[in-house]
Amino acid sequence: MCLAIPVQVKEVLSDNMAKVTLDGVSKIISTALVEEVKPGDYVLLHVGHALAKIDPEGAERTLAVIREAALGEAA
Amino acid sequence: MRYIDEYRDGRLAKDIARQIATLADPARCYHFMEFCGGHTHAISRYGLEDLLPQNMQMIHGPGCPVCVLPIGRIDAAIALAMRPEITICTYGDLMRVPGSNGSSLLKARTAGADIRMVYSTLDALRIAEAEPDREVVFFAIGFETTTPPTALALRIAIAKELRNFSIFCNHVLTPAAIQNILESPDVRKLGTVKIDGFIGPAHVSTVIGTEPYEFFAEEFQKPVVVAGFEPLDVIQAILMLVRQVNDGRHEVENQYIRAVTTFGNEKAQTEIANFFELCESFEWRGLGEVPYGAVRLRPQYAEYDAEKRFSMVTPAVKDNPACECGAILRGVKKPADCKLFGTVCTPDTPMGSCMVSYEGACAAHWTYGRFREHAKASERGRAVA
Numbered sequence: 001m002c003l004a005i006p007v008q009v010k011e012v013l014s015d016n017m018a019k020v021t022l023d024g025v026s027k028i029i030s031t032a033l034v035e036e037v038k039p040g041d042y043v044l045l046h047v048g049h050a051l052a053k054i055d056p057e058g059a060e061r062t063l064a065v066i067r068e069a070a071l072g073e074a075a
Numbered sequence: 076m077r078y079i080d081e082y083r084d085g086r087l088a089k090d091i092a093r094q095i096a097t098l099a100d101p102a103r104c105y106h107f108m109e110f111c112g113g114h115t116h117a118i119s120r121y122g123l124e125d126l127l128p129q130n131m132q133m134i135h136g137p138g139c140p141v142c143v144l145p146i147g148r149i150d151a152a153i154a155l156a157m158r159p160e161i162t163i164c165t166y167g168d169l170m171r172v173p174g175s176n177g178s179s180l181l182k183a184r185t186a187g188a189d190i191r192m193v194y195s196t197l198d199a200l201r202i203a204e205a206e207p208d209r210e211v212v213f214f215a216i217g218f219e220t221t222t223p224p225t226a227l228a229l230r231i232a233i234a235k236e237l238r239n240f241s242i243f244c245n246h247v248l249t250p251a252a253i254q255n256i257l258e259s260p261d262v263r264k265l266g267t268v269k270i271d272g273f274i275g276p277a278h279v280s281t282v283i284g285t286e287p288y289e290f291f292a293e294e295f296q297k298p299v300v301v302a303g304f305e306p307l308d309v310i311q312a313i314l315m316l317v318r319q320v321n322d323g324r325h326e327v328e329n330q331y332i333r334a335v336t337t338f339g340n341e342k343a344q345t346e347i348a349n350f351f352e353l354c355e356s357f358e359w360r361g362l363g364e365v366p367y368g369a370v371r372l373r374p375q376y377a378e379y380d381a382e383k384r385f386s387m388v389t390p391a392v393k394d395n396p397a398c399e400c401g402a403i404l405r406g407v408k409k410p411a412d413c414k415l416f417g418t419v420c421t422p423d424t425p426m427g428s429c430m431v432s433y434e435g436a437c438a439a440h441w442t443y444g445r446f447r448e449h450a451k452a453s454e455r456g457r458a459v460a
Contacts, residue, residue, distance in 0.1 A: 001140050001168050001434060002220040003113045003304060004278045006078035023076050030197060033223050033343045042078060044281060044334055047166065047217075048195025049224045052281035052340055054078055058333035063081060066311050070090030072097065 004046035006054055009037050020045065078333070082305030083121075091310045092126035098317050105131040106269050107316050108406055110253055111276035112139030112434025113304045119439035121306040122447060127313070134406030135436035136256065138276060140217050140247050141168045142428040142435045143359040143404075146392040148245055149174035152214050155243070155385055156180065156188035162206070163190045163243075164199035165214035172431050173424075175392050180214075196228035203232070203240040212381045214243045219282045222246040222370065223343035226350045229372075229379055243381040244371055246351065249279050250287045251368045252359065256405055257295055270406065272316040274309065275301040277331035282347075284339030288327045295325075302330040350376060360428040361400040398427035403436055410440040411448075417441065 043050035302312030357369030399413035429437035
């Protein structure tokens with residue numbers, strides 16, 4: 001119910017709306033709840049609204065931490 | 076799919092599971108509760124429990140807003156939907172939730188009520204705009220993730236002077252419920268299992284941040300790791316919890332740094348605060364009355380509050396007495412311990428809250444868990460033979 005999925009902004013429209021895609025599927029969503037978005041940004045989409053922007057650097061850092069953890073404490 | 080596929084790498088998950096097994100102290104047991112139904116679903120779907128050491132147990136919490144909605148609220152919505160001037164709009168998750176006597180919104184629609192499934196609050200607004208002769212009621216449900224879109228719909232309705240739009244508010248709050256699991260009077264009655272730490276839902280925290288858990292972690296001395304919903308997110312969160320428990324720490328940590336900050340989405344919080352206020356108490360199916368467990372519309376927006384506008388009455392309806400949802404939601408019992416599980420209670424004919432939504436503990440066990448248990452039992456059988 002409260003799940004959100006990462007989608008990419010393709011086009012910023014008027015009235016705080018944007019066109020986004022996920023795996024080739026396009027949708028018009030509201031971006032009224034987040035700070036300004038631009039084409040190329042990824043946002044978390046929940047019931048037709050962007051809830052947060054995804055920070056690419058944070059995403060990379062998470063993967064780096066996961067890879068490091070997989071190697072173990074000794075690594 | 077970017078930001079999805081890379082967090083589903085099974086090989087990495089197994090490597091992390093090995094680290095968890097290495098770190099886990101064989102002399103103790105670890106009990107972690109994932110509060111959110113989304114995590115329960117991910118754990119069952121990807122079989123994460125099978126990767127964990129024997130002395131580590133995941134307890135499936137009550138964090139599914141559909142599951143915890145009391146039967147009386149569904150009955151109230153169905154009664155309203157039967158009025159000829161009313162159109163009810165709601166998310167698909169609610170359509171099959173059973174009310175009293177085998178009723179549901181879906182069955183009410185078949186019987187002629189005007190009930191429409193919408194994807195977004197904005198769809199409900201469009202219906203209200205296009206059909207000014209209908210009284211359009213949005214049956215709102217969800218945690219802090221889903222509340223801002225409802226608030227935004229209200230803002231737009233007021234701006235557009237849509238007089239035929241109102242909200243039946245069932246928005247519930249996460250931190251209050253987590254607290255309730257540890258300290259409600261029911262804990263004494265039902266008993267409780269030891270919980271060593273919590274996995275908090277990341278999508279809720281995109282809105283509220285990690286800060287609301289600080290008090291809780293300190294007060295109850297329990298670690299909280301706010302985590303995402305992909306399998307690597309969940310298993311990393313478990314590793315973070317194990318480290319905290321081993322170190323004797325009880326901090327709030329953020330695994331989902333790609334979208335969650337300490338203070339969350341202030342724009343969304345402002346929208347919530349503008350239109351909603353805390354309810355002193357709200358009934359959660361399976362948990363009972365949860366103090367400050369929900370929000371309601373502020374009194375100045377009474378004309379948009381469907382409960383006031385249509386004098387809605389919420390009857391008190393008891394769950395089936397044989398239903399063990401209350402104990403399951405607190406981790407005292409498991410789905411298979413309930414004698415209704417898989418007999419009269421299945422996802423097609425759910426009796427209790429945990430079977431209602433696919434994110435509930437019983438529904439997840441029905442869909443995925445029981446097959447693994449069966450496979451394990453056959454393996455043991457072969458080993459004995």
